[in-house]
Amino acid sequence: MKEITSQQQRVLDCIQIYIKKTGFPPTRADICRELGFKSPNSAETHLRALEKKGFISIESGASRGISVINGESQNDSNEYPIIGLVAAGSPTLAQENIEKTISCPESFFDSDFDYFLKVKGLSMKDAGIMEDDLIAVKKTTDVRNGDIVIARMDDEVTVKYFNRKNSKVIELEPANEDFENIVVDLEHEQLHIEGKSVGLLRRN
Amino acid sequence: MKEITSQQQRVLDCIQIYIKKTGFPPTRADICRELGFKSPNSAETHLRALEKKGFISIESGASRGISVINGESQNDSNEYPIIGLVAAGSPTLAQENIEKTISCPESFFDSDFDYFLKVKGLSMKDAGIMEDDLIAVKKTTDVRNGDIVIARMDDEVTVKYFNRKNSKVIELEPANEDFENIVVDLEHEQLHIEGKSVGLLRRN
DNA sequence: AAAAATACTGAATATATGTACAGTATAATA
DNA sequence: TATTATACTGTACATATATTCAGTATTTTT
CATH class of the missing domain: 2.10.109.10 (Umud Fragment, subunit A)
Incomplete structure (x- = not known):
């Protein structure tokens, strides 16, 4: 698993907290709202980077199709x-x-x-x-x-x-x-x- | 929390299994696919019944906005x-x-x-x-x-x-x-x- | 010095999705 | 007996959402 940048870490944290609070993953627009981005593509590129580095998986075409790959204590942490x-x-x-x-x-x-x-x-x-x-x-x-x-x-x-x-x-x-x-x-x-x-x- | 019917239990199980498997909740169409329904409204009415009885919460307008009200248990320390x-x-x-x-x-x-x-x-x-x-x-x-x-x-x-x-x-x-x-x-x-x-x- | 990765804005679009409406039918309840 | 809840099919549509394309700028790597 490659190195994560600080911004990518922020996005990853955002996803996990969003899931914890709402029960389902955020949309690109949700991430923008939380982190102050103004274009959904900002979230998109971060998501693709996180996917490429193996931190998340993305179900193509599905809304909110983000799943956090967590080796540690992913389920009932x-x-x-x-x-x-x-x-x-x-x-x-x-x-x-x-x-x-x-x-x-x-x-x-x-x-x-x-x-x-x-x-x-x-x-x-x-x-x-x-x-x-x-x-x-x-x-x-x-x-x-x-x-x-x-x-x-x-x-x-x-x-x-x-x-x-x-x-x-x-x-x-x-x-x-x-x-x-x-x-x-x-x-x-x-x-x-x-x-x-x-x-x-x-x-x- | 009111009584749950057997069909509603099937739907609730379906939601939980789907989340466990994919990491995010199902759409109405997903539930239909899993349980063999032919109309998204079949899932919809079950979801509304489950919401009314307090088993799930539904975020209005949000895709996959289903959250199971519940909690498993485990601890250490x-x-x-x-x-x-x-x-x-x-x-x-x-x-x-x-x-x-x-x-x-x-x-x-x-x-x-x-x-x-x-x-x-x-x-x-x-x-x-x-x-x-x-x-x-x-x-x-x-x-x-x-x-x-x-x-x-x-x-x-x-x-x-x-x-x-x-x-x-x-x-x-x-x-x-x-x-x-x-x-x-x-x-x-x-x-x-x-x-x-x-x-x-x-x-x- | 060139290439690639990072970190964004902004606009456009196909489609995924929630949800309303119109029905049918049976069981449970008041 | 009338009413409500359950349990569906089927159609339709507004909008929520993923995703692509076109840019700009900075940093890192080769």
């Missing part, structure tokens, strides 16, 4: 990505927000989980969630009132208490007096539940 | 004991104080550590340390002002901010208005530093 919570901008996967990954047992929290989310701000301070804490996020839309959820409205991602008022209205409640409740009318606004918190990790 | 913070008695490794153990990598926190301490009370609430949180404790007496320490006076163990006033006086400061500072005069009282916090773990 215990590596979980840390994803930065950005107040605005592209939803949570921007490459520059990804710190690194954490190796950790799958049964580490009571429920299994998918990735760590790095917290910005103090809107959940009274729930004991502080800046730079890592929330263990389980990807699910099955959330209940009182759950701490990771919610996305347009391109803004927030962590809040989930509270369904009725079939049309959901309230996202902070745990900090200085912040206001967010009321979402599902008939006029879109709310996407990315997942819920199943644990927290803080490293001093 | 070291065992760390969880020790209850008891009002009387020091947090020793005495068998009777050990509630259970957690498997976790050695380099999990920035510093290495020795055991988990289960928190009682809310005296450190404003530091984001809540009841039943697990503090990763490194056994050491080398602590500095501002460190969160595990301190023992007589038989009482507490978690507080460490603040040395001078050679004879140490203040133990809670992070909660409802609690008072503890001033320790080393000439008249004994203070034993059991260790310091190097991280925190919370399991919802």
Whole structure:
């Protein structure tokens, strides 16, 4: 296996993190979005280079037909990505927000989980969630009132208490007096539940 | 999670096997090919049923945007004991104080550590340390002002901010208005530093 | 010094793919 | 009994996506 360049490594990391988070590989356009390229061909050429060097395989003609060839611990690796919570901008996967990954047992929290989310701000301070804490996020839309959820409205991602008022209205409640409740009318606004918190990790 | 029908189970199996084999999820047409359906809508309706029942999630508009909600299990690495913070008695490794153990990598926190301490009370609430949180404790007496320490006076163990006033006086400061500072005069009282916090773990 | 690899932008296009619509039929449920 | 869920076939179409072609520029290798 030939040497990998730093840019190619970024692309490879991007692919692996994308798969870990979404469950399926990225398109050329997805890679461009994550890494800031402006032409799909930028991703294409990197992919071909990575294929040539044996890091990935590409199924010709198939959409998202990228498969990472990993000799190490490819299947159930215990590596979980840390994803930065950005107040605005592209939803949570921007490459520059990804710190690194954490190796950790799958049964580490009571429920299994998918990735760590790095917290910005103090809107959940009274729930004991502080800046730079890592929330263990389980990807699910099955959330209940009182759950701490990771919610996305347009391109803004927030962590809040989930509270369904009725079939049309959901309230996202902070745990900090200085912040206001967010009321979402599902008939006029879109709310996407990315997942819920199943644990927290803080490293001093 | 509702009951799954046998046909839906076949589709779910098909998806998982396809991912395992190729590294990416199948299209509707792929599922039809695998299971012998003749219309992509056969796959579509099954997918929607599986989504509705919570077995998969589907990213709208994205090709191969299927993600199986689930998780296998396996783990390795070291065992760390969880020790209850008891009002009387020091947090020793005495068998009777050990509630259970957690498997976790050695380099999990920035510093290495020795055991988990289960928190009682809310005296450190404003530091984001809540009841039943697990503090990763490194056994050491080398602590500095501002460190969160595990301190023992007589038989009482507490978690507080460490603040040395001078050679004879140490203040133990809670992070909660409802609690008072503890001033320790080393000439008249004994203070034993059991260790310091190097991280925190919370399991919802 | 020439060739090849790397690292991109930008535009164009064939096709791969999700998804809606129109049907048919049977079993389960209220 | 009416309604809903399950389980399909078949057609159609907008768009998501891979992929090619034409460039530019820098670095590395031969």
